[in-house]
Amino acid sequence: MQLKHPLTPCLWFDTKAKEAAEFYCSVFPNSKITQVTHFPDAGQEIHGKPAGSVLTVSFELDGQHFMTLNGGPNFSFDEAVSFMVLCETQAEIDHYWDALRADGGEEGPCGWLKDKFGLSWQIAPAQFGEMLSTEPGASARVMTAMMKMSKIDLPTLQNAYRNAA
Known part of the structure; x- marks a missing residue:
């Protein structure tokens, strides 16, 4: 099986994965959200997110594939990337x-x-x-x-x- 997007940056957010993807798609031409996934009931004792809330958002910015993830408050961005x-x-x-x-x-x-x-x-x-x-x-x-x-x-x-x- 050939992967459609073998290299996809994944951006970790606490709770703003969808908001960020929508923002980035509004900035770059030829951009779109391609998929939104949601947290299931399973695993809530680990991830602590409500079932049905946004888990990941896949999107393209002018042809470059990205993903955002609502992974919790554990990590934040810095200038290293x-x-x-x-x-x-x-x-x-x-x-x-x-x-x-x-x-x-x-x-x-x-x-x-x-x-x-x-x-x-x-x-x-x-x-x-x-x-x-x-x-x-x-x-x-x-x-x-x-x-x-x-x-x-x-x-x-x-x-x-x-x-x-």
């Missing part, structure tokens, strides 16, 4: 930055942010890898410019890459 959103234009950077930071999210340095659920995201230009892997002078200028940013300013990075003032 993040999702990178590669953007072609400043308008895309602005869209994802504003949408993911909305309603209590926090901005960080160099294109990083945490959304309202505490999940870390990197909103980065698609050409960032190229900008950092070409000649050392261009890489240094781009890195220096980026280190001064919170939300990425693509025209400023492009100017630094081209050695423009």
Whole structure:
């Protein structure tokens, strides 16, 4: 049997798995919830969740499969894991930055942010890898410019890459 989605990130929540999946689907184009499962009566002495409450939500964000899980309060997100959103234009950077930071999210340095659920995201230009892997002078200028940013300013990075003032 061939798995349809052999690599699927699973995001652990206490109780907000469905709310998070709906939020992420509202931010990314071509996204949808594909399945919702619920806790059965069995196992309540272990998981403590009411029968019928949401257990998992499977969803796709622009073709990438994800799952959220209402696993309880034992774990939370930290910056050791993040999702990178590669953007072609400043308008895309602005869209994802504003949408993911909305309603209590926090901005960080160099294109990083945490959304309202505490999940870390990197909103980065698609050409960032190229900008950092070409000649050392261009890489240094781009890195220096980026280190001064919170939300990425693509025209400023492009100017630094081209050695423009």
